Amino acid sequence: MLEEIKKTLNEFNAEIKKVNSSAELENVRIKYLGRRGVLSQLFDDFKKITSNDKPIIGKTLNQAKIEITGKFNQLQEMILSNSNSTDSYIDLSLPGRKSFVGSKHIITQTLDEVRAIFKGLGFSIYEGPELESDYNNFGALNFPDDHPARDMQDTFFVSEKFLLRTHTSPVQIRVMQEKKPPLRAIMPGKVYRNESLSAKSYCLFHQVEGLLVDTDVTFAELKGTLVSFAQQLYGKDVKYRFRASFFPFTEPSAEVDIWWQQQGKEGRWLEILGCGMVDPNVLMNVGIDPEKYVGYAFGMGVERMALLKYGIDDIRLLFDNDLRFLKQFISV
Ligand code: PHE
Numbered sequence: 001m002l003e004e005i006k007k008t009l010n011e012f013n014a015e016i017k018k019v020n021s022s023a024e025l026e027n028v029r030i031k032y033l034g035r036r037g038v039l040s041q042l043f044d045d046f047k048k049i050t051s052n053d054k055p056i057i058g059k060t061l062n063q064a065k066i067e068i069t070g071k072f073n074q075l076q077e078m079i080l081s082n083s084n085s086t087d088s089y090i091d092l093s094l095p096g097r098k099s100f101v102g103s104k105h106i107i108t109q110t111l112d113e114v115r116a117i118f119k120g121l122g123f124s125i126y127e128g129p130e131l132e133s134d135y136n137n138f139g140a141l142n143f144p145d146d147h148p149a150r151d152m153q154d155t156f157f158v159s160e161k162f163l164l165r166t167h168t169s170p171v172q173i174r175v176m177q178e179k180k181p182p183l184r185a186i187m188p189g190k191v192y193r194n195e196s197l198s199a200k201s202y203c204l205f206h207q208v209e210g211l212l213v214d215t216d217v218t219f220a221e222l223k224g225t226l227v228s229f230a231q232q233l234y235g236k237d238v239k240y241r242f243r244a245s246f247f248p249f250t251e252p253s254a255e256v257d258i259w260w261q262q263q264g265k266e267g268r269w270l271e272i273l274g275c276g277m278v279d280p281n282v283l284m285n286v287g288i289d290p291e292k293y294v295g296y297a298f299g300m301g302v303e304r305m306a307l308l309k310y311g312i313d314d315i316r317l318l319f320d321n322d323l324r325f326l327k328q329f330i331s332v
Contacts, residue, residue, distance in 0.1 A: 128171035136170035168209035206302035213295035227276035250276025273300035
C-alpha cells in the first residue's frame, strides 16, 4: 500500500503542474480530494489492513493527505488572485449602484416647515443654550420661588442654580435682554423634562418659542398669527380651538388644540401649543417699559405637531431611530 500512496503523490504532483484554470483545478479536487476520490479510497483501504505495518502506512497516508491539500490550497489561491487581476474588467454598460445618502428626520422636516412658515410671517430666528440658569428658566419668567409650576415641570437640575431648560421660554428673556423692541422672533430648540416615558411624553423634546413685542399688539393678532400658522402646516380645513389656560409669564393665556382624526379610530383634541400676552412683570424683569410696550408669546411642541402631521401614535418612535420606521418618511 505504501507503493500506492507514493504513486498517488507522484501523479498528483504531475497533474497540478498542468493545471491552468479553475475548471481544471476543480477536476483535480474531485479526483483526489472528492468524496469518492483517490485519497478517500486509500483511507477506506487502510481501514481494512491488518498487518503490523499499519502505523507506518497510516502515518504516510496522513502525510500524503496534508501534502495534497496544502498544495491544492496554494494553487487555488494563486489561480483566484490571478483571475481577479487579469480576468476581471469593468463593465461600463452596468447601471450605477444607488448609494444611500440618508435623509432628514421627521422632527427636522417639521422644524424646517415651522421655520419657513414663520419666516414668511416676518419672524427672525434665535437660539439659546440648553443648559440654562434657574433665573432665565423660571425667575425672570415670573415663577415665584415656591410656585407649584416649578416642580410641576419636573426639572433636571445640574446644580442649585443651573438646569436643562424645561422650555424654550428662557430664550425670550435672552432676546429681550439683548435687543430693543420692536421684536419678532422664533426660537427653536431642545427641552428636557424628567417625565416617565410613555406614548405621549418623552424626557427630551423640541419646542419652537415665538415672541413679538411692539407698541400696539393685541390678542387678536396673536390668534391670527397662530391660525395662519396652523392652516399653513395642516391645511385650510384644520380644526382648532383656543382654550383658556395659565402660564406665569403670560396674561391672559391660552392653549391651542388641533383635532386629531386617525383612520378607523375616534378623533380627539391634541394640545400643540401654549400662548398668551407677555406678562408686564416679565417685561419689567428685562428692562422693557410695560406702559409703552406690549408683547405676545407662544411655545409649540414639535413632536406633537409631527405626530399629528404624519399620523404617528407613539412619540417614542421618533427617538428610537429604527430605520424601518424612519424610511417611511424620506423626503429628499
Ligand atoms: N413655555 C410653555 C410650555 O412649555 C409654553 C408657552 C410659551 C406658553 C410661551 C405661553 C407662552 O408649556
